[in-house]
Amino acid sequence: MASPSVQPTNAAPRARIAVIDDHPLVREGLAARIAAQPDLEVCCEAADSETALKLIRERTPALAIVDVALKNGSGLDLIKALAADGNGPRILVVSAYDEELFAERMLRAGAHGYVNKQELHGSVIEAVRAVLAGEIYLSAGLAQRLASQAVAGRRSTQGLEVLSDRELQIFELIGRGAGTRVIAAQLHLSVHTVESHREHIRAKLNLRSGTELLRRAVLWTFESRG
């Protein structure tokens, strides 16, 4: 991939793109848009991070569009795995949450762009091209917010930014209604590990009971409409 083949715009072959999202409709929407471009094409699709990883390694797309919340392993893991591969595809994250919360983490984990599903009129393609060209792409509002945040160096906010990646990930799953054992299975972790994370989350968010935790998580997921 680092080989001199990654410049498709001037040649005949289209840039090959992987679409990873657990909503079939979103996949199709993306695929339709991409297919409509003369210089881009979809080379594979997947709904969960495992098959995604497999497919991407096998088909070596130039870019992968990844949703934050997948079935297994939640996108973040996928991104980390891809980044760890070294010469993997460039990565554009699509999310229903426009939380700076996620954007920051995703980018740190190795993503090259972050676009919100909501404000996605024509900008995906724009984002795809930008990321393919080697740039970092952020959807409109996010850039400013991230920047101002970085400048302000803000803390606490009682909010979820105190949580580590793993913790946030688990927090989200809790919000979706998954029990500890389900989460453990889904993330390929020991139940104890998940419980540990749970405990840390509780501590960080100042929640006494697991009930309160679940409540918080459910409300949060609901509010930020996953």
Add this chain to the structure above:
Amino acid sequence: MASPSVQPTNAAPRARIAVIDDHPLVREGLAARIAAQPDLEVCCEAADSETALKLIRERTPALAIVDVALKNGSGLDLIKALAADGNGPRILVVSAYDEELFAERMLRAGAHGYVNKQELHGSVIEAVRAVLAGEIYLSAGLAQRLASQAVAGRRSTQGLEVLSDRELQIFELIGRGAGTRVIAAQLHLSVHTVESHREHIRAKLNLRSGTELLRRAVLWTFESRG
């Protein structure tokens, strides 16, 4: 609905469909699928309930595909408004949540079908056709759960009307995040009593785990009490 005017399937013209979703990508995915059918076509799209209402009244589609969570008015309002119009389009709800909670509300508000975004490989079109044909369409898992609920004994299961006073009271406390022991203390009851009520609530609402109960209770308190 009983009027003989809405019968597009037998003639040459395609059935005209409105697509209402705040995710552009999902809209496009749906549009692409619909456009691929010989007997269907998209007549308008909208991202919020206001323009949706305006467009639908103006263009009189045979069917409207509506997302639960819109920007303004949350889909539910839209459905109610359309139902109030009397001779509006048939309505198919698409949702990211497979909660019976939502399905119930939507159907009661006047929707004719409810499909989950997740399990949406080819079923949307199927659902569209069914709803156009005058049927009520529910995505797989939901159908059973709702049916078993309806058959199991009582009417409409209006959600919580089946609950006795005590049960509702406890349900609400659960929704506020109170644990069993707290509830017991607060109501001057034995923990066992509360647990019994809990169990009865679960049974009545067809919820499997206590987690589901909590989740549902939290969502309810959030939804209804503003």
Add this chain to the structure above:
DNA sequence: CAGGGCATGGTGGATTCCACCATGACGCCA
């Protein structure tokens, strides 16, 4: 009166929670 729903409580076994603890990996910084 009989039956049904309701509120109250209990028992016992399975599960989950939760407060500690431990280890290895990584990063930071002096």
Add this chain to the structure above:
DNA sequence: TGGCGTCATGGTGGAATCCACCATGCCCTG
């Protein structure tokens, strides 16, 4: 380079809980 903190991963054991039955008493309605 070593030390310190954080993170992720796991474990242990006792407390709390869940949950499927069961039991009693009460009130209402047929």
